[in-house]
Amino acid sequence: MENKKCALGMIGLGTMGRNLLLNMADHGFNVCGYDRDTKMVEKINIEGQPTGTVGFTDIKQFITNLQSPKAVMLLVPAGKIVDAVIAELIPLLDKGDMIIDGGNSYVADTERRVIELNQAGLHFFGMGISGGEEGARRGPSMMPGGDKAAYETVKPIFEAVAVKVNNEPCVTYIGPGASGHFVKMVHNGIEYALMQLISEAYSVMKNGLQMPNEEIYEVFNGWNQGRLQSYLIEITKDIFAFKEAGATHLLLDEIKDAAKSKGTGKWTSQIAMDLEAPITVIDTAVTMRNLSKLKQLRLNAEAIYGGKETIGTNKAEFLIALEQTMYFATVVTYAQGMHNLYMASEAYGYALNMAEISKIWRGGCIIRAKFLEDIYHAYSNNSGLEHLLLDAKISESVKQILPATRKVLASVIASGVGAPAFTAALSYFEMLSTGNMPSNLIQAQRDFFGAHTYEKNGVEGVFHTQWEN
Ligand code: 6PG
Numbered sequence: 419m420e421n422k423k424c425a426l427g428m429i430g431l432g433t434m435g436r437n438l439l440l441n442m443a444d445h446g447f448n449v450c451g452y453d454r455d456t457k458m459v460e461k462i463n464i465e466g467q468p469t470g471t472v473g474f475t476d477i478k479q480f481i482t483n484l485q486s487p488k489a490v491m492l493l494v495p496a497g498k499i500v501d502a503v504i505a506e507l508i509p510l511l512d513k514g515d516m517i518i519d520g521g522n523s524y525v526a527d528t529e530r531r532v533i534e535l536n537q538a539g540l541h542f543f544g545m546g547i548s549g550g551e552e553g554a555r556r557g558p559s560m561m562p563g564g565d566k567a568a569y570e571t572v573k574p575i576f577e578a579v580a581v582k583v584n585n586e587p588c589v590t591y592i593g594p595g596a597s598g599h600f601v602k603m604v605h606n607g608i609e610y611a612l613m614q615l616i617s618e619a620y621s622v623m624k625n626g627l628q629m630p631n632e633e634i635y636e637v638f639n640g641w642n643q644g645r646l647q648s649y650l651i652e653i654t655k656d657i658f659a660f661k662e663a664g665a666t667h668l669l670l671d672e673i674k675d676a677a678k679s680k681g682t683g684k685w686t687s688q689i690a691m692d693l694e695a696p697i698t699v700i701d702t703a704v705t706m707r708n709l710s711k712l713k714q715l716r717l718n719a720e721a722i723y724g725g726k727e728t729i730g731t732n733k734a735e736f737l738i739a740l741e742q743t744m745y746f747a748t749v750v751t752y753a754q755g756m757h758n759l760y761m762a763s764e765a766y767g768y769a770l771n772m773a774e775i776s777k778i779w780r781g782g783c784i785i786r787a788k789f790l791e792d793i794y795h796a797y798s799n800n801s802g803l804e805h806l807l808l809d810a811k812i813s814e815s816v817k818q819i820l821p822a823t824r825k826v827l828a829s830v831i832a833s834g835v836g837a838p839a840f841t842a843a844l845s846y847f848e849m850l851s852t853g854n855m856p857s858n859l860i861q862a863q864r865d866f867f868g869a870h871t872y873e874k875n876g877v878e879g880v881f882h883t884q885w886e887n
Contacts, residue, residue: 423485424450426575428493429503430521431458431473434547435493436465437554438520438579443469445578452480481510488515489572493547496523496680504531513539516568520547520560522682525603525689528596532564541568546602548783549581557581559588559782561605561775563598563768566591581782588778593768600689600762601775607686607700608755609784610679612650614703614839615747619740620654626729626835627736631668634658637737646745648787677707686758695761696850697754698842699747706838726834736826742819743826743840749816750843752793753806760804773797807850816847 428439431453442449443466451462451473459473466472474480481488488511492503500519507517517540519528528544535542543564547554560580562569569591580587592598623629623637635658642651660669683704690697709716729736756772763770776793780786796809806812827844830837849855864870866885873880 422448424448424483425485426489426491426572427452427480427484428491429453429477429480429507430492430494431455431462432493433551434520434554435491436462437551438491438493438547438558439471440465440469441555441557441579442575443471445575447575447578450474450480450483452477477506478510481507486512486515487541487571488512489518490516491518491520493520496521497527500527500531504535508538508540511540514541516541516543516565516572518542518562518568518572519544519599522546522602522606522680523599524681524685525596525600528564528599532595541565543568544596544599545576546598546605548602548605548785550784553581553782557588557782559778559786561592561598561601561778562589563592563601564595566594580778583777583781586777588781588783590771590774590778592775593763593770595766595768597766597768597770600766600768601759601770603682603686603689604755604758604762605779605783605785606682607690607697607703607758608751609650610683610686610703610707611699611751611755611839612648612748612785614706615699615744615751615843616650616654618837618839619744622729622740622830622835622837623737625726626830626833627733628728629733631658631670637740641741641744644741645788646741646748648789649784650787674713675710676713677710679704679707683707689762690758693758693761693765695758696846697758698846699751699754699839700758702839702842727832729829729833729835731829736829739822739826742822746816746819746823746847747840747843748787748789749806749812750847752789753812754846756793756797757805771801772803773801805850807847820847 425447426442426449428435428449428451431451435451436458439449439451439462449471453459453473454475456475459475462471462473490507492500494500494503500521500523504517517535523544532542543562546561547558549558557580560576562576576589577587580589592601620634623634635655638651638655638658642655657670658668661667662669683700687697687701687704759770759772759775762768773794776790776797780790780794792812793806796806796812797803803809807816823844827837827840861872865872865882869882871880871882
């Protein structure tokens, strides 16, 4: 087996690379791996025994072991390491060989690499992969974009390893350039926002309603059986049941309240600002991760302002309305993420197929959720749909839960328990659903102090006024 040339070679045998490689081998593909770290190579050599999958510590030996044209996939940390590995690979590869970057690379880096590798005579495409360790091993969702002809040659491998929903693989060619990595980045932005919303719901129950963990578990468990069913709610429910051996309390209660990040959420917000795409829930989630890290500052402020109140209400009724509020904010979050994709598609010429994207997010990835079925139907019915909240079915359910959402958030605000992502979702919605924003005043102010001009309703032209005598 070791002497047979491989259809694909994986560089980076950490958790993701190793598991994806083993997944490929399980599906009958002859693949091999390379890592500088001998421990990682030892691991693949042990775990790969049943399928004859081996690893190398010598990159030249690894490359020689690949069938031509060679397909080399990278699953290494995004950034400089990707460039370093590519620089090492270029002299070892022949024209027509292919490099696939499966990491969470920054979109501008992928765009640059597309050009550089094209000039070097190599095929290259960037592919977002979601699903973590378990997804890589059992079936992730994958978002390849860039060199379509190159993708086509390795498509059978990725379609085989991707998770299947209704017998269809959760992988599809996304579009040109860095679109695969762009779509994965927005996936992560949505992921950040949903995680923030869930953590705020936890805070409302814990701090506002003084509920013990066992009761909070029951709420998440209930949500996971209804329209909020999703991977993130499911693992949250499991976290609310997890105690270390011999412990009498949840592990959760020992964890510091400082959330870290690797940057994809921040990139989503930064790029959305450049695109002028309004994605307030994602922006808020990124900002709250930043605030969470400033523990001492928060403690100092708490010493001055402390004293939050409990939410005095009928708990059972409130929890019914909280489910509606969670659903409302979830809908707004996906709607903002999809709108971001819509605007990026127009601006960068990605020609994104929104139905296909929602289809491959239904399984394998971190943001998989029952609601993605509705999103998929919305875009299947209307491929040019500008905004999810304009879809007939989705708008019907939003109209039903809107009064409860407004009421719940009013009591949450009155109690002093923060819910910034929830309120961002509702405030965005209120402004989105009015043809009458107060931005006329901003235009008047801009013209007042800076002669920036303004336009008038129903009158052609650009105007400036001398506001002061
Ligand atoms: C996925 C995840 C993954 C990401 C982690 C951690 O889709 O499998 O999005 O790509 O790395 O979620 O991200 P942060 O460290 O930024 O929270």
